[in-house]
Amino acid sequence: MHYDTLSIPEATRLQQALREKLVIQPRDFPLQVVGGADISFNRFSTTVYAGIVLLSFPALQPLTYSLVKKEVHFPYVPGYLAFREVPALMEAWEQLPLKPDVLVVDGHGIAHPRRMGIAAHFGALSGQASIGCAKKRLFGTYTEPGPERGAYTPLLHKEEVIGSVLRTKAHVKPVFVSPGHRMDVQDSLSLILQCCGRYRLPEPTRLAHAAVNRFRLGELPEGITQIPADH
DNA sequence: GCGACAG
């Protein structure tokens, strides 16, 4: 992956090419394992700590952690997050002993100017079903959903529905859910809501975030960690 | 030209 040396115009071209590979359709596979992906890093540092956590579904019990440390030089530019984070995530992905049925990525899916947010980018590259779940809006218009858990409104671009604004917990800021690959808007929304417990963020995202942070702080080792089932 | 702007 030579993302580090790409110019923004070149990156835009790559997004336009990958867009042709995207499949947005109702989920057509069973759901038994979900993954959560996230990145952590120190401010001003070029080292990123990537992680993917596997959870059983619908029980949401953690099964495995895959952690990878990598150098990146592509800058953070809104609309081009994938070029910073996907290479490290792909390494974490490749060392997984078993792949999840769907991967929840911290960021947007098709709710992006060229429909190529990080979740869509990762899905188009890997062939993996994916969903984007972001904490802030990048693209699209919406009205505020109701204050109750489960309330949602469409994220729109012109007439097109590109995602959902979902209240995952009563009276907290909503999250932005959009399909990445091999999912549609409705199935993405449904899955994310099923992944939410008593917190604002869905469990795959929460656990991935906790894992990469502990990894960065030296509390977890690089590589694969199998989590023993508790009996 | 002026705002907006995932992580």
Add this chain to the structure above:
DNA sequence: ATCTTGTCGC
């Protein structure tokens, strides 16, 4: 994203 201080509520 990360860091930091303070407040609210279970």
